[in-house]
Amino acid sequence: MVLVQLLGPVEYRATGGNAVELGQAKQRCVFAMLAVSANEVVMPDELINWAWGADPPKSARNMIHSYISRLRGALEGADDGKGAILRRRHGGYVLEAEPDAIDLHRFRRTVAAARAAGTDTRTATGLLREALNSWRGRPLGGVPGEWATRTRWLLEREHLSALVECHEGELRLGGGTGLLDELHSLADQHPDNELVIRNLMTGLHRSGRRTEAVEAYETLRRRLADQLGVDPAQQTKALRATILRADPDLAAAGPRTDVAPSVPRQLPRGIRCVGREQELAMLDGSVTAADGRPVTRVIEGPPGIGKTALAVQWAHRVAHRFPDGQIFVDLHGSSVGARTGCAHVGGRAPEHHHGPAEPARRGRAVAPTRDRAPSGDDVLRFVLRSLGVVVPPGETDPVAFGRSALENLRVLVVLDDLASPEQLEVLQHGPPAGALLVTTRDAGRLSGIGALRTVGLRELSVQQAQRMLAGILGERRVEAEPWAVTRIIDLCGRSPRALSAAAEQALVRPWLPLEDLAAAMAGRSGVI
Structure with missing residues (x-):
């Protein structure tokens, strides 16, 4: 049974069918944000950023706490804990619900099942019609603000893509x-x-x-x-x-x-970087080379400095400019494990589930292998598969075919942790209406392959590091032990990855004085 409706006027219905009062517009907006990210932790700073943008009121954090408290009471009072549950977890909030209890998540699951049906057109078309029947009007109805406008536009693109695929299937039948x-x-x-x-x-x-x-x-x-x-x-x-x-x-x-392209939405969940406003501004804007093609944006920096997280945040900010899709390709250029990104609230790295791989099962992109660096051809084929395009067997020039298929598509491609210039070169001359964003430890390897706008990342300032820790641990805890916070920042070398790991230790041990954490870190590093 659907409890949460997002694909129309935003509503929550108790298991008995009665509508639950979600409160005033901003409180309803917070509920919608949590429902869109259901079963994932959303940090207070993310809610503030989404609800008020770059200029929130000073009381924003208290207002968020108040909205959450009222929503929790409304949900518990409606279903006695049997429906969706709003919980506090890891310093943030999560709306726990069965996936099919939220119409948006049921729609996406059904569309994914239809696309996995492969050549079984009748089954795929039936599933697409089932998914489309979930819609009850314009999504996020009754929710105001920039976040709702942007998200509504993206959801309508998903609806259009599914409807076009459904029509194609019905015509084939x-x-x-x-x-x-x-x-x-x-x-x-x-x-x-x-x-x-x-x-x-x-x-x-x-x-x-x-x-x-x-x-x-x-x-x-x-x-x-x-x-x-x-x-x-x-x-x-x-x-x-x-x-x-x-x-x-x-x-x-x-x-x-x-x-015929589909519309991929592959960006990892958005996170809020701290202290990277200048770098985000450098990535913004319409940047073109002398020949009129977009300049490739490159984020360069040492390990753990926050390249991936900055790339993901910027990509989410500009996703509305690329309605034909956003593709995330993890190239494992550094041959290391999961990276933590930049100073982000919550201490968690973006999850990487996208990259070039063996031929996709049922035509769908699958996760990469790290046994070897993917070739440029691997990258191109992955990007095309993400768009629902398969290079025909026997094609003598897959690069030319790929550029032709991408022509005039407004697609954003993120090449994370670049391993070789070849991985970029294959996409460098297309799509002309899209954008390329690259992260790498060494931008020097890209010299001579085209117009680049490079943004270098270095360690955080002391003030930025303090803001990061306050975002994760809370301002009170940080302000209560300023000497210990300074010591932790020094021991971490102002590295976002190290700071995130240290904050995570403190976050799961709320009783632990930060002075004791700093002493333990100093002991492990051999610093007196």
């Missing part, structure tokens, strides 16, 4: 006339989306309306020429030619979707 109203409506909303227009063209042709199908193509062609100065993709041109020939095969099968 012989649908046509019965879909026209829905296809026309979607084309009116997204007149520049070639996948949408191709489905409309196929549906019109199936219904014996070949002239209208060709007119839909011509309308698209004029719009793209007037607004972007480009022609329709080769697949769209080929579909038009097939319709003009009155190809009988098109009456029994829908358009080819060999290179």
Whole structure:
């Protein structure tokens, strides 16, 4: 049973079906934030940042605590602890609920199952329709603010991607006339989306309306020429030619979707960096080279300095600029274990589950192996698989094929822990409408391969380190032992990774004086 509704007006319904009062707008927003990240710890600073942005009121932390307390009481009073539960954990908050109890998570799980069905079009289409039926209107209804606007836009992109895939499947199964109203409506909303227009063209042709199908193509062609100065993709041109020939095969099968992209959302969960505002500003902005192509952004620094976490935070900040997807590729260039990122609240590193690998099962990207450094070809194929594109067997120039498939897609690709220049070069000249972000310990290895904007990371200042510890442990605990905090910062060398590890030790032992922690750290390092 769905208890939490996010794909429409935000609601929580008790197991008996009665709606639970979630309070005023900002409190409802906090509930929505926790529900979107259900079963994951969300730190207070993240909630503050999402709810108020860069200029929160001084009372923001107290207000968050108050909202959480009221929400916890409302949930417990509604279900006696049998439904969703709001808990305090590791200094943050987590909304615990069965995945299927939240419509957004059920939608995503069902869409993933449909995409895993591979060539079983009937099963995949049925699952996609089931997922789409979860929607009850615009997502996050009744929730104001920048976070809600950004998240709502991303969720609507997920809905569009699933709906287009569903239409493609239904057309392959012989649908046509019965879909026209829905296809026309979607084309009116997204007149520049070639996948949408191709489905409309196929549906019109199936219904014996070949002239209208060709007119839909011509309308698209004029719009793209007037607004972007480009022609329709080769697949769209080929579909038009097939319709003009009155190809009988098109009456029994829908358009080819060999290179029709899906919309990947691979970024690890967002975290809030501390003290890296200047570096984030350096990554911002529209940066292009002399030839008009985007400049590759590079984050350079020693181990544990926070390259990955900074990259992830910036990628989340700008994800709305790249509606065709965000792809995260962990290249394991340093051949080390999981890295902790920068000064982030919560002391946890981003999880890395994405990277080039062996051929994907059922066409889906799978986690990488660390036995060898992935080649440039591995990277390209992983990026294409993430978009639902498979290089055809026997393709003599996969790089050219890949660049053609990526052309004009607004995709953000993060190449984390680069192992070799080849891994970047294969993507360096495309996609022209997207962006590349690289993290590496040595930017020197990239010299001469193209226009770069390099941001160097070094150790935190003492003030930044103090802010980081306060974000994890709380300001009271840090302010109570200033000498011990200074000692811990010195022992950690102001390294974000070391500071995060030290803070984690203190966080799980709230009774432990920081002076004792500093003494233990000094003893382990041999410092008197």
